Each structure stands twice: as structure tokens, then as C-alpha cells.
Amino acid sequence: MTRKGRTVTTLITNKREATRLATAAAAPMIDAQGVVKIYSSGNVRVEALKGVSLQVQRGEILGIMGASGCGKTTLLNCLSGLDGVNDGEVYIEGANLASMNDRQKTAYRAANMGFIFQTYNLLPVLSAIENVELPLVVSGVSATRARTRAMAALERVGIAERANNWPAQLSGGQRQRVTIARALVNDPAIVWADEPTGALDSTTANDIISLMETLNREQNQTFVIVTHDPTVGARCHRRVHMSDGTIVREERN
Numbered sequence: 001m002t003r004k005g006r007t008v009t010t011l012i013t014n015k016r017e018a019t020r021l022a023t024a025a026a027a028p029m030i031d032a033q034g035v036v037k038i039y040s041s042g043n044v045r046v047e048a049l050k051g052v053s054l055q056v057q058r059g060e061i062l063g064i065m066g067a068s069g070c071g072k073t074t075l076l077n078c079l080s081g082l083d084g085v086n087d088g089e090v091y092i093e094g095a096n097l098a099s100m101n102d103r104q105k106t107a108y109r110a111a112n113m114g115f116i117f118q119t120y121n122l123l124p125v126l127s128a129i130e131n132v133e134l135p136l137v138v139s140g141v142s143a144t145r146a147r148t149r150a151m152a153a154l155e156r157v158g159i160a161e162r163a164n165n166w167p168a169q170l171s172g173g174q175r176q177r178v179t180i181a182r183a184l185v186n187d188p189a190i191v192w193a194d195e196p197t198g199a200l201d202s203t204t205a206n207d208i209i210s211l212m213e214t215l216n217r218e219q220n221q222t223f224v225i226v227t228h229d230p231t232v233g234a235r236c237h238r239r240v241h242m243s244d245g246t247i248v249r250e251e252r253n
């Protein structure tokens with residue numbers, strides 16, 4: 001192809017890319033329509049989500065609240081694509097996760113999503129910094145670059161001095177900071193958190209929520225936080241309350 005030809009091709013590609021980006025920017029960050037999730041084992045059938053529809057905007061901190069067993073974790077797993085749905089659709093920035101194969105979904109999650117769980121999910125045989133490096137290694141980032149970025153993430157959450165400690169040598173609050181550093185190391189557009197303060201005392205829980213608020217303000221990341229703690233919920237921009245597999249109420253600060 002001539003040089004001129006290549007330039008034209010590049011322009012067309014860029015225009016397509018620009019259109020794709022504009023479409024993604026206009027779409028809600030998360031758009032769920034009529035999501036149904038059924039667990040069946042043997043002759044036991046649990047309809048954990050009974051047609052949930054929900055939109056989350058870019059930069060929003062959304063709280064998902066409700067009593068134990070109402071379907072919060074199931075909703076988080078279905079929205080993030082960790083789990084498949086029986087009916088309905090989930091779009092993330094306009095993309096339908098169900099249309100991706102497992103490899104594409106894993107790559108999409110590694111590049112765009114961070115996860116924070118109540119039980120930290122840190123690998124006990126890896127140091128704090130090695131745990132934070134993991135998502136980068138999965139995404140094919142070089143060892144040197146991974147180390148630099150993991151250290152920067154640990155600094156952002158205020159725990160750089162414990163980089164070489166194993167998880168067992170850290171307190172619950174410190175472990176959760178490491179988990180947050182790991183969730184943020186790829187600069188994901190969305191951070192999913194399932195009871196992130198569930199194992200922490202109230203002072204530490206407040207610090208962790210403040211940290212998430214700061215990160216949300218600085219990077220405009222979208223946070224979806226499952227919590228049954230009203231003080232955590234009160235600090236979310238918006239709360240949806242679930243009961244028995246449906247959203248029954250919604251409030252905004």
C-alpha cells in the first residue's frame with residue numbers, strides 16, 4: 001500500500017475508533033436489563049435475581065444494600081461477568097459481556113475491572129507487592145514495569161512501607177489496602193467491592209471508604225460496593241436496596 005493509502009486507512013480506523021469511543025462514553029458505565037439468575041442443584045432451585053434492571057453512570061459510587069441472602073453478591077457477580085445470567089442483558093460501556101468468550105472476558109476484566117472482596121483474596125505465599133503485581137503479569141506487563149506500577153499503587157493507598165511483607169504479617173485494614181492497590185493497579189474503569197469493610201472495625205472501615213472516595217474523585221473511577229453496613233452505604237452517591245432477588249428502593253445523596 002502507498003504511504004498515502006496507509007494514511008487514509010489510519011484515518012478511517014481512527015474515525016471508527018473515535019465513533020466507538022464516543023458511543024462508549026455516551027452509554028452508561030453499566031446497563032443491566034431484566035437480569036435473572038437461577039441456581040439449581042439437584043431438585044433445589046433458587047431464583048436469586050428475579051429480573052433486575054439497573055444503570056450506573058461513569059464516576060458514580062453505587063451501594064448495593066440489603067439483608068443477607070437477598071442477592072447482592074449474585075448481582076455483583078452477574079454485572080461484572082464473573083457469573084453468567086439465565087435471562088436479561090448486561091452491558092459494560094455498551095459492550096455485551098455475554099457475547100465474549102471466556103478468554104476475551106478474562107482479558108476485558110483484567111484491563112477494565114478491579115475486584116475487592118471481604119476476605120481480601122490475597123495469595124499467602126506472595127508478598128504484598130507481588131500480590132499487587134499479579135493483574136499486571138496476567139496482562140503481559142514486563143516484570144520491571146509491573147514492579148514500578150505496583151509500588152506506585154501501594155504508595156497511593158499508603159502502605160508502600162509494607163511492600164515486602166506477607167499477607168499474614170499485615171492487619172486486616174492493611175490487607176484491605178493491599179487488595180485495593182491490586183484492584184487499582186491496572187487503572188480500571190470499574191471497581192467492584194463485595195463487603196469490603198465486612199471484616200474491619202468501624203474506624204478502619206471508615207479509612208477504607210475514605211480511600212475509595214479519594215480514588216473516585218481523583219480518577220473518576222466507578223465503584224459498585226455491596227454492603228450491609230448503613231454507614232458505608234450512607235457514603236455512596238446512590239444506594240439501591242434489594243430484597244429477595246429484586247431492587248425494591250433507591251436513594252440518592
Ligand SMILES: Nc1ncnc2c1ncn2[C@@H]1O[C@H](COP(=O)(O)OP(=O)(O)O)[C@@H](O)[C@H]1O
Nearest residue numbers: 039040046048067068069070071072073074075
Ligand atoms: N452457588 C450457589 N448455589 C446455590 N444457591 C446460591 C449460590 N450462591 C448463592 N445462592 C443463593 O442465592 C441467594 C442469594 O445469595 P447471595 O447473592 O450470596 O446473597 P447476599 O450476597 O445478599 O447475601 C441465597 O438464597 C443463596 O443461598
Ligand SMILES: [Mg+2]
Nearest residue numbers: 072073074194
Ligand atoms: Mg454476599
